[in-house]
Amino acid sequence: MSDSPAWAGSPLTEPEDFDIEVNGEHHVVTCRRDTPVLYALRGDLGLKGTRFGCGLGQCGACFVLFDGHPTPSCDLPVWAAAGHSIVTVEGLATDGRPSRLQRAFTEEQAAQCGYCMSGILISATALLQQEPDPDEARVREALDRNLCRCGSHGRVVRAVLKAAKMETP
């Protein structure tokens, strides 16, 4: 009946060192090989911006850019991340300057509690990298794997469309 993630019940392995690239920097984390990247980010690297929402790959709260693709970090074992690039919400700003999406989200006040927003910003970043000028339907499709329980959908869509029109990244 209960819905627990597969890794939690898989045979225990000893901790190992893994070299993972996060926001352009290399880090060595020591953990069991099937540990989800989410826990390595939040626990070992202290990057708390990536959020736990379900641990089941269903909600999008834990999304990171994995080689540029929005990917649930709760469902990504650390062994599979070694040798790839990971970008978290903390990596979206440049030299401390918020990205155009982060600025547009602030301008549109596009959140209630904001817990889902790290993952949504990750999905939106990937979208604008691939499609610089999406229409509303495309924005909604691109965010469809991200849940927002507070109902901030309308403002988020507006903010993404606004960011697409901004000059500076």
Next chain:
Amino acid sequence: MSAGGQSTSGTQPLLSARLEITADGFVNVFVGKVELGQGILTAFAQIAAEELDVALDRVRVFGATTARGPDEGTTSGSRSVMHAGVALRQACAEARARLLEAAASQANVPLGVLCVRDGQILDEHAQPRATYWQFAGTGLLERPASGDAKPKYPGDYTVVGRDAARLDLPDKFAGRPRFIQDLSMPGQLFGRVVRPPAPGACLNALDELAARSISTVVAVVRDGSFLGVVATREDDAVRAAELLRRHASWTEPPTLPDQRAMAEHLKSQPVEDLALARIVDESAHADVAKAIERSYRRPYVAHASIAPGCGVARWEGDGRLTVWTHSQGIFPLRSAIAAACAMEEASVVVHHVEGAGCYGHNSADDAAFDAVLLARAVPGRPVQVVWSRDDEFAWEPYGSAMVVDLRVEVDHRGDIVRWRHDVWGGGHHARPGYADIPGLLGDFEANEAVMAPAEDPSFANGAGNGRNAVPAYRIRDLDVNAHRTLTMPIRTSSLRALGATLNVFAIESVMDELAEAAGVDQVDYRVRQLPDERARAVVRAAADLAGWVHRPAGESLGWGIAYARYKNSCAHCAVVACVEAVSEVRVRQLFVAVDAGQVINPDGLANQIEGGATQAASWAVKEAVTFDRHAITSRDWESYPILRFTEAPTVTVRLLPLQHEPPLGVGECAAGPVTAAIANALHDAIGVRVRDLPLTPDRIDAAIRNA
């Protein structure tokens, strides 16, 4: 910070309990209400900036804590600005008066010539004579509120009533630590709880060996049927909990009702009756031309916060306890924890830390108590507990399943003559301390105790099952009753809007039928029956906003309207819904008009209303907790789907500007009208009425077949 609080002489709180001036040019504001994603901290900052005449960015609003106060109970029911905001405004007005008096006597000028600009105290020649900041630490605000200062005239407002950017959002968009899940304290450990497989299940046997074989596990805690584990790594706590689960055996009696017969179940239980309204008009029956009887239902609905519950606790060596929580009520939680642990309240400190949106009483308090029980095994070290998604869906207290029976009689013009409304449901209040018990999940489990049935808030507090059961329309003979069930096979408590969602759905669905039968436009019919001018204005405003008169008709397109005044005493709200429906209903647009009296932060309020409307749309078309005779079966986002980005409606909000009226609670006002407007629009689109929520394809299908 000084330990401001109650004055020694009486019960009147000191001004310093609510605010403090600092030497470096800030105003620290202390509130007992908590940020839930509704923007309350920003609204409070605006109120303080306005009354004190300082720039908004000089105001810092501190999270609530029992260590300091003020005690403002629970943050719920859309009352924060109505009550706490008014108290803060008064305190700030008094603080300003005391500061000006002190400045006048110090500068030896008449009080009347002084004014304030961003904390600078100026004389009639605009010459600076003093600043607020120089009075920091002088004890000026260490005095009881006297109620003698008059707050500003609303017409003079320059901060309140204007859009202000939320103070908490920059952190949240940058991914900076801000949520309780992000707390990271020295020596912090990670706890996980293994919940029973089903309500009423008891732990029989347990083999801890496998879990304990994980080297990072520092404690396994078993107390009755409460079971959990503490580890130095969070991922290992998850692993250990899973191993414990696999090595635990439980007795699981079937305790749940038949989901397919919930209405019958609710109506067959022992109940507590509450008469909500009774007007007797003996002459009415002579005018009755026609009667209709209808029945409406809703299922159990989950809060389903995007973040599973989280709590942190640390037992100090001397037996004192510190707790960090995203609870809506830190003071009641403190009392409940103290009672469950048989200790003095004074030995427990509870701090609020922001969490994800909760929408009522969800797992927050229970997660805090889980942390308390686990941390007891590791004194001196903070333990952070995070619930699993599975537990969040299976164990949070839901908004109760409910049923409404309506009988309405109209005269030959179609106007209402007699109205009888009966509503049945589980209680809507099981917050910590209810029924004079702690009411915390872990405490029930540890004691293997049967949960006391949830209560309902009093009629004065807006009732529970009876919330919004009394229609706002002109009715000659009226009889409205609520029946709270006294059994609770499935745990229920407060979910946004409580009983209002189903009651308004019922009332406004029937109003739609009556208008149709009378051959009158839906808007005109409602306006004709509404005695309150503000109610009529809000209905007209929603219709205007939606372009009701010129609404396009189209294949499978439908439009519906609904109105309610939340709790019959808070904000007036009318909603027009536009849906597309064939076999399923897609909510395209919601137009929401709200009269909330005075508004502190219009954009913040619109944001809240948009969110509440979208969530209500999700309840209306998708959501139902499912269960078999043993256990809850909707335990993840696939078995409990909510509206997604491609499905969420566009929401347009219009606030009626009434700054001179007192603020009316507004947060939850849209839930009922949104639900009913969608159902009415569905009828407009395909000609059938679905009276059973949610409006899923199979229910629509059944309604078509029965039509």
